Amino acid sequence: MRALRPGSLMGQMLLAVAAALLLVQGLGAALIYRAQRERFQADTVNALAFRLIAETRGIEHAPRRLRTGPRALFGDRLHRFSVEARGSSPLQQGERRDPGAEQKLREILTSQDFGTTEVVVVRRPLASDLYATAALARRADRIDLPPEAFDRAKAADLYVAGVRSPQSTGWMVARVRAPPSANALLVPLTLQTLTLYLVLVGVVALILRRITHPLNALTRQVARFAATQDPSGQVEPMGPQDIRQLIVALNAMEWRISSLLDEKDVMLGAIGHDLKTPLAALRVRIESVEDDTERMRMAATIEDIVRTLDDILSLARVGRPSDPLERNELSALVASVVEEYEDMAEPVELGDTERIVLEVRPTWLRRALRNLVGNAVRYGERARVALSRESGFAVIRIDDDGPGIPDSSIEAMTQPFARGDPSRNSETGGAGLGLALARAIAEQHGGALRLANRRGTDGKVEGLTAQLALPLT
CATH class of the missing domain: 1.10.287 (Helix Hairpins)
Structure with missing residues (x-):
């Protein structure tokens, strides 16, 4: 998950805003979809109740508030079916009843003193309803409906409601055309959500770019100033x-x-x-x-x-070198420093080296190596120098056989004027600037100086290891 999270300020803010907008828009779309479904169901139940009450009491006594559905439920003459009286339930084999619609229809009829002992509500294709199919065919013949229009009308769905009253053993069956499927709202709702989402995210992206663009430019300038x-x-x-x-x-x-x-x-x-x-x-x-x-x-x-x-x-x-970077072969540079000490009969050895070419400031790098090798000879009796590649760095390693440095003092030893040996005689003289200068030169090249005591199998210190690490890229 961390790999998928953007690192920039603009990326993180866009991700947060986009996630929040997506959540809010998704909840809004879900609520609209749910409300529309409930409205369609309520319109359908009201239309069924209106048919049943108008059939038994006359249309003038049917509550007008029940006639609130879409025009498709009432105004389409092809799909306006009279209430059917039949002796058996309208439920056909394999059909599933709609308990929610049945409960609402029962409540409406009860509120209008329309007594019922049983209520059945189902949704079915018009083509599978013989009564509706016959009524539709007769109406189509009277108005000379074209065959293709008749096929489209026949492809509609119906809501069929059957009620049985205590005064009768038969059933009253009302039919209304089913309203458009609530699923048809998914496409416009999705398009509306995506449009708003893209517009808002685009506006936020423009605002964030106006903020982050100067910050990015400022970051590059500060980094360049830090280097030059x-x-x-x-x-x-x-x-x-x-x-x-x-x-x-x-x-x-x-x-x-x-x-x-x-x-x-x-x-x-x-x-x-x-x-x-x-x-x-x-x-x-x-x-x-x-x-x-x-x-x-x-x-x-x-x-x-x-x-x-x-x-x-x-x-x-x-910190402000005047000489430019030059492409140098590090193993040759290291060997030249070792040769200087060998010419002076100092106990300095050149170990394994690899051919590594880097852009460095050779004068400064030689100065750092001389300081490290000189310290190793002065305090550790001898120096062994090696060069290798390690984890994207060129590492120059200088080992000595001295007493090392207390672990608690290693970091302090790279500070100016810090000395492990308090004497100031000709044997170990100096101002304690050698390691500080070597570390500053390493950092000048984007690298680091690391000091560590070398211990034997018995845990005793066998000497100090200084590593001058320079990045390969």
Whole structure:
């Protein structure tokens, strides 16, 4: 059922309105159909009662309120039959009585002091009624009715009512032409219901389209802005007044955000220039320090500051990359990063890889891999790198043999300036930006960074696994 439910606002509202209209129209049509059936039955019973009372008391004493049926019951001379007196019941073999009509006819006759001991009402084809057929044939001969007209008249149905009074052992039988079948109302009622249904649904669809069309355009623009931070191509205000106000507000917000990002880029550029210039001057000046140990410590401190500054600037700029996407073979890119560490005699191994071609920003992706592999070497003694396809993603997996990270701290470790090792010496130095930058780069490509402890059969942590997942499409 969930698969059949539309996901869009317009689809869900149309479905709800259509279902409600269908229910209301269906109930209305059913009530009209039922009322019309009851009216036809009441007209028929009134006509039968009128015939019986007029026959016994004279037409001037028959209540005029009983003569309320359609003209077909009274005005058609071909089908106007006199009341028949007979000694037996009019019920023929195999016919089914109509209890509802019998009850109503009994009530009408009783209200007019027309005593009855038994009432029978049946519906039958005129052709199977000998009395009616003979009367119809005599009338057709008198007016010289064409054969085809006689056949049509003979194809009608009759309601036949027989009553027996306490004063007589015989039966009085009245006949009236059956009104049109209530089933004949199904076609016009169905057409009326469908017409109203389609008109109302069409009007609602137009109104909903006027609402959802600007919302869809706004959604596409917001998604594009989230990916590019470019406010150009904004949606023109359209639709109802509240939707227009929403579009205006979002357009203004996009321009404000874009302006803030531009200001941030300018500020970062200034910070990078103003800090790196004096740091470069310090590198020159420490060469005059005679103590080699002290000079090396000062140089290491400056390098640590430069690396931290680079990480901070990179993390700030990753949301607005200036370099375009390029089609790259991931296994070759991963292998090139591994080779860099192998050339430095670092314990980094390249495991199984698959040939996967994706559009990526290679400079940023190399930066993320270097951070992950560097962390694995620094904290986990060695790194094993592999590449595979998993559930629509290209997954770069980096395993180490370190102590892992407490499960409660894994999420926090991908936040800026979070470090699992509190030391700040040359062995494990850094500002805690490596994992945060790797996660930001993964998200820049529409992917994700996942960290998990790797456990052995005894449940002990055997190392940490970092997975950089990039979508294949």
